[in-house]
Amino acid sequence: MERKVRPKKPRHILATDLDGTLVGNRMALAEFNRYMLKNISNFLLVYVTGRTFSSAWRLILEENLLFPDVLITDVGTEIYLSPRFKHDPIWEKKMSSSWDAGKIRAVIDNVGGLHSQEIYPRFRLAYCTDKAAFKDIALKLSLAVEMAKLPVRVVPSMGHIIDIIPKDAGKGPALCYVREMYSIKKEHTFVCGDSGNDLSMFLRGFKGIVVGNARPELKQAIKLKSREVYFSKSFYASGILEGLKKYGMV
Ligand SMILES: [Mg+2]
Structure with a gap:
């Protein structure tokens, strides 16, 4: 299958979740946009969201987000490439x-x-799920899919959301696929998130930035499993910029 990667040859990837990470404070977002515009040739800008494609675009337009180079939606099951934002055919085949x-x-x-x-x-x-039953149901579900030998991954998030996706999917695996497609080094890849469905991005040896307002579920899981992560004190897009600064990028 033919795929055309756009001619841009950035050295880095900035991959960020949208709700609660990039989006949450408009002043911080404007500052982030200014930084990104100044450094646009240096970064492949990737949005990685749990939203559907149409819902992600609604948010991008409503919040005046920069158009990304790559849009990963539906918890890392769909990948769309600029400028036309068509499905990536190879990823699609892998998922189906x-x-x-x-x-x-x-x-x-x-x-x-x-x-x-x-x-x-x-x-x-x-x-x-109901919030009170969330942990119990997530555990039961994980056991059930394991018993049935289903090739899927159970992704709990936000204390009440559970997604079931193909075993090779997820925000982290989708981002790995994009990174390889653009031949950008792991250590030049920055990932930013705030909640449970972002966890898989932090377990791939990328440079992690957890925004200050992140949910405890993500912070705790990362502290147990991953090393190269910076925990910002600032919230939302300011947290991303604080992290980039820490990594010497600002
Ligand atoms: Mg989020």
Whole structure:
């Protein structure tokens, strides 16, 4: 399958989650945009979100975000490349090869307590749970998919959201795929996040930035599993800039 990578040859990747990381404070965001515009030839700008494609674009337009070079949506199951933002065909094939939504749903139905988010992306089942039952259900679900030998990954986030995605998917794996496509070094790749579904980006040897307002679920998981991560004191986009500064990029 043919794929055309845009001619830009950046040395670094700045990959950031949207809600609660890049987006959350408009003044901070404006400062981030100014920095990024000044350094645009140096960075491949990648947005990595749990939102669907259309919802991500609504946010990009509403919040005046810079247009990214790559947009990864649906918790790392879909990858779209600028300038036309079409699906990446090779990633699509990788996702569809092991995905059988009917079979997965049958296992999920037996677990109970999961309410559909009423969005229907192609390679993702999106649920929410009651907050009190969240941990218990996430655990039960993980065990159920393991018992059924389903090639999927269970991604808990925000204390009430659970996504089921193909085993090779996720924000981290999707970003690894993009990094390889652009031949950018691991140590030149910066990742920024605030909640549980960002965790997989922090476990790949990239330079991590956790914004100051991040949820405890992410902070705790990272402290246990990952080393090269900077915990910013500043919130949202200011936290990203603080991290870049710490890594000598500002
Ligand atoms: Mg977030």
